[in-house]
Amino acid sequence: EEGVAAEAPAAMARRRDFLLEGLAGTLRVPATPVxxxxxxxxxDSDAVFExxxxxxKGRVMLAKLLPRLRSGCSAAASLVWAVMRHSPTLLKEGEKAAVAAAAAAGNEASANNSAAELAKETAVAMSNLSYAATSSAIEALASAAMAADAAGSLPSFAAASGPGAGMASLARAVLEQGSRLGILGADYDASPEWSDCFTTLFNILDAHLATLEKYHVAAKGGEKKLAASIAERAGAEKLELPRDLLRACVPHCTAEQRETIRVRIQSCQ
Structure with a gap:
């Protein structure tokens, strides 16, 4: 009886994991990053996930499901990739829905932003992904960011809050996990796919930092309307240096990219 009692919690945990992963399976999320x-x-299709x-309610469910999945399991990895694939649209539409709900109920928009909460849980889940799953995650994010950037719908990584800040947190989570696992963007020979994806994200970030420079000059010069216009075009209310993201970038940067970051930071002081 003592042996049965001792095994019961472990058996219950296994059944719980089995049921949760079965629930995740009903989303029919493809086991591929792109x-x-x-x-x-x-x-392969994201139709059910979309x-x-x-x-x-769906975003709330996904945000609650993700942290309950077994750390690093394939279901968690696939769900992380799906969020990454849809992150620009997901965060922007979630923000709009939150603002509309807040206006109707008289609450703070942030309290209703289920998309931001899902992005937050996705960033946390990143820290448990394997080497291969992390390599795939940056591919999913870089592909989504590049497509949104080409369409002119990518929120700025330099946004102080909102969808852009959510995108920056996802990028930071991927890069930090890559650093922990020894996947470095500057080491092209060891991980060429990662390096290519990092370069894509870095180039987008650099363009956003260039916009931040213009915003900073306008704000510092007292041109409030111009600064507000620059921020609005960048999809944000306010722009600021994404310091956490920049710190996460440094281990992956080449010497030239590090110099670019240094110059950008100096320009925004």
């Missing part, structure tokens, strides 16, 4: 033509030809993530 849905390219080949993946779509295989029948329908759920479009709804506030």
């Amino acid at each position: 849905l390219n033509a080949q993946a779509r030809k295989r029948g 329908r759920i993530a479009t709804l506030h």
Whole structure:
């Protein structure tokens, strides 16, 4: 009887993990970081995830499910990739929904922002992903950021709050986990795919920092309307140096990229 009692909690934990991973499986999230033509030809689709993530209740459910999944399991990795793939749209639409809900209820928008909460849980889940899953996560994020940037719909990584800040937190989480696992962007020979994805993100970040410079000059010169206009075009109410993201970038940077960061920071002092 003592042996049975001792095994019961472990058995319950296994059943719990089995049920939660089964629930995650009903989302039919593809086990691939990027849905390219080949993946779509295989029948991979984010259709179920998209329908759920479009709804506030769906985002709340996903945000509660992710931290309850077994750390580093394939279901958690696939869900992280899905959030990364849809992060620009997910965060922007979530912000709009939160603002609308706040206006209707008279509450603070942040209290209703389920998309921001989902991004937060995704960033936390990143710290438990394996080497391979982390390498795939940066691919998913870089691909999504590049597509949104090309469409002119990517919120600025230099945003003080809102969707841009959410994107910055996801990028920081991926880069920090890469550093912990020894996946470094500057080491092209060891991890060429990671280096290419990091370069994509870095170039986007650098463009956002260039906009931040213009914002800083306008604000420092007392041109409030111009500064507000620059921030609005960047998809933010206010811009500021994304210091945490920049710190996360440094281990992955080449000497040239580090110099670029140094110059950008000096320009915004």
